[in-house]
Amino acid sequence: MIEVQRLTKRYGSTLAVDDLSFRVEPGRVTGFLGPNGAGKTTTLRAMLGLDRPTSGRVLIEGRPYEEHPRPLAAVGALLDARLLHGGRTARGHLLGLARSNRIPDTRVGEVLETVGLASVARKRAGGLSLGMSQRVGIAAALLGDPRVLLFDEPINGLDPEGIVWFRELARRLAGEGRTVLVSSHLMSETAQTADHLVVIGQGRLLAESSVDDFVARNSRSYILIRTPEPDRLRAVLMSEGVRTDDGPDGALEVSGTTLETVGALAAENQVTVYEISPRTASLEEAFMRMTAGSVEFRANGDTAPMPEVAR
Amino acid sequence: MTTTADAKTDTPAAGPGRPAGASADLSVGLPSAMAGEWTKIRTLRSTMWCLALFAALSVAVALLTGFFMGPSLEGMDARERAKFDPLSTGLSGLRLGMLALVAFGVLTVSSEYTSGTIRSSLAAVPRRFVFYGAKLLTGTVTACAVSLVVVGVSFFATQLALGRPSSVGLTDEGVPRVLVCAMLYTTLLCVFAMGLASVLRSSALTLGILIPLFFMLSTILNNIPGVRKVAQFLPDAAGDVALYQEPPSGTVLSAWSGMTVLAAWALLAAAAGYAAVRRRDA
Structure with missing residues (x-):
């Protein structure tokens, strides 16, 4: 379970996340939706303690991420496909992460097998395609057999086969009782993977409901x-x-x-x-109408207008 | 962090597919974080190359110096001969090789930022103090161990090449002190480099500052009489004082006070690095 509690993150004059609260329950795939720049990545980074919130907090399984004795067993995250050093092999990258969390070396081979990269495990990451790097990132997320999984735009760079594979993986992980959060800016794709939706725009919560409800309400x-x-x-x-x-x-x-x-x-x-x-109206149109609304709302300056939108 | 607390959080949370045996303390602390850091150093070609280059440059120059200085000593008069420091001569290679060790220190830290792996590293070890402490300690221990070997080999290589009358032995007066200081010298410069790299985050910027500083600027400034009063306190210049059997003239620093000044620089850089790592978003 992830609890985002009144999270606010400001970068200089930019308000990236604005008093955002929601919960992500275990046992289902939750889609985290919003247009580019909505604050999805910032929220995910705050969950991992990479970004210090300006105010508010995120609890993972009831406590801040830093307080977990074995962080990789609590949360596995895919943040960005390009989080590999080009001079290191996929295996080397995963070994470093595993040993820092006392995860046995054999587990590295297992997760590489799971994501279908066993054959390129000893190839330098600089020579991997975006899709392969994405799979290494997914392997890293699975390393600690975590209870919570965060995937930021996981299907970027995956081929159609890879997308189907990821969809099944996410559902299987949720089926095992884990908490799975998958961010995306594509509504239609998310609707196929997720059971539940959290939609944000301009750093604020726009909707939180099951996919079925969202479709019924929004596919006009x-x-x-x-x-x-x-x-x-x-x-x-x-x-x-x-x-x-x-x-x-x-x-x-x-x-x-x-x-x-x-x-x-x-x-x-x-x-x-x-x-x-x-x-x-397609789900995508519904989503765009909803998020466009948030931009208009902010531009009218009802509350704390964003300078760059107001201009 | 007690075992009971860990067991409590590990066992019921184990849920999906967790293998048995969670009773052992598997929590992430400094030792495991250091194991991860060591793996990161070992799995990167650039950092390993820097260490190899440090050893090769230092020993090669030490060997060459001893080889060519031996015969030329024959032609010197007594006064020149008295000024000759076989120990310091043997460490001349270290002054060149240490640049590779400095590069090692910089790359160990900055490669995380330039490649973006800092985010997966911090996700694995989210407590910043543990992360930074592990990185700095692993780098320091590695630098120290390699320096120990390189200093020892350099010393014996030079003395062997110099030949019997001019060479010094391990037990001669001042020799153990200089060798220990030489090891500390390269290690502390590496710590300084890691601290600075943690503040600046960029390999190019950090090396762009350190290489000219250590390779040229410090030497140039220390040859200008008036400026030398201040320049002798620069990190490498202060440490360099300890590399002679007799402290060189024109410096107020002695071997140990010079080492202390260098250690203070290293500590300052390490502290600044921690402040940056703790405060900034990754």
Whole structure:
């Protein structure tokens, strides 16, 4: 279990994380979503004590990360694919980490096997592809057989096969009762891996719910209508209590009604229509709408405007 | 950190796939962190090369100096001969070789920052004091052990090459003191380099400062009469005083006070390095 408690991190004048609180429960994969620059990586770094919070704290299994007697057995983290020294082999890198935590050397071979890198274990990291480096990072995270796993943008650089492999790995780890947090800026990808979602924007919590709830709430269905007489149709629909929104290219979007109702109303009132079609906004659109909202909200300057956004 | 506390947190938390045998104290402390640091040094070619270069340069120059100084001593008059210090001559290679040891100290620290491995290292050993202490101690012990061998070999190589009449023996007056000081000299300069690298984080910047300082600036400044009053207190110059059988003229420092000044520099750099490691985000 991870508990982020009123975490705030400021770099100079930039507020990277703003009074953020949430929990990550064991036994399921939690997706950590937000656009680039939302504060995901900063939050993950604060979990590991790499960044000192300006205020607030993070508890891992009930205590700050530094207080764990064997840190790698508490948390395994993949922070950045390029955290390898180009002159060191994957095996050498993992050996150093293992010995610092009294993890037997044999475990290094095991995790390299798990991530499918046994054959390149003795190759210098400078010659590894991004995907392979990413797998070394995942191997490092698994080294201490940890109860909590943090993966920052793990599918970066992985090929489609690797992505499927990672998805299964994350689910298996969660299935074993571990806490698994996977950050991403891709909603659709995360929805396939995660059971639960934490969405942040501008360093603040935007949503925290199960993936199913999030989909049900945010994948909005609506009816798209293209007509040369939008004003007349809008008035007709309004008189029946149906609210219209403006869609792209002068089209109308209505929700909370059926295709049949809209068609019948148009015929009754002799409004010309070119198209009446059912539409479903993708999860990605829902996510973008949600995070874009957070930017607008901040730009209006309701509370503590971000200088670079306000400008 | 007691065993009971560790056992308590380890056992119920063991959960998924934890192998049995958690009763032993497996917590991360200085010894395990040092084991990790030693592995990091050993698995990196650049740091190992620096150590090899330190040994090779020092011994080669020591051997050459002894070899060429021996015959030329024949032609000297008594006064020149009295000024000849066979011990210091034998350590001349160390003055060149120590640059490689300084590079070793710098790379041990800065390679973590330039490659980004500092983040995985600190994730493995999150307590900054333990992390920094382990890194500094491992580097120091390594530098000290290698220096012990290099100083010893350099000494015997020179004396052997010098030949019987001019050479000194291990038990001659002042010899053990100079050899111990020589070992401390290279080790403390390495500590100084590690401390500075922890503050600056960049290999290029740290070496860019240290190489000119140790290789040229200190020598140049110490040859300008007025400036020498201050320049003799620079780390390498202060330590250098201890490398002679008789303290060189024109310095207020003696062998041991010179060593103390160098040790103070090393301690200052190490403390500054710790302040930087503790305070800054990684």
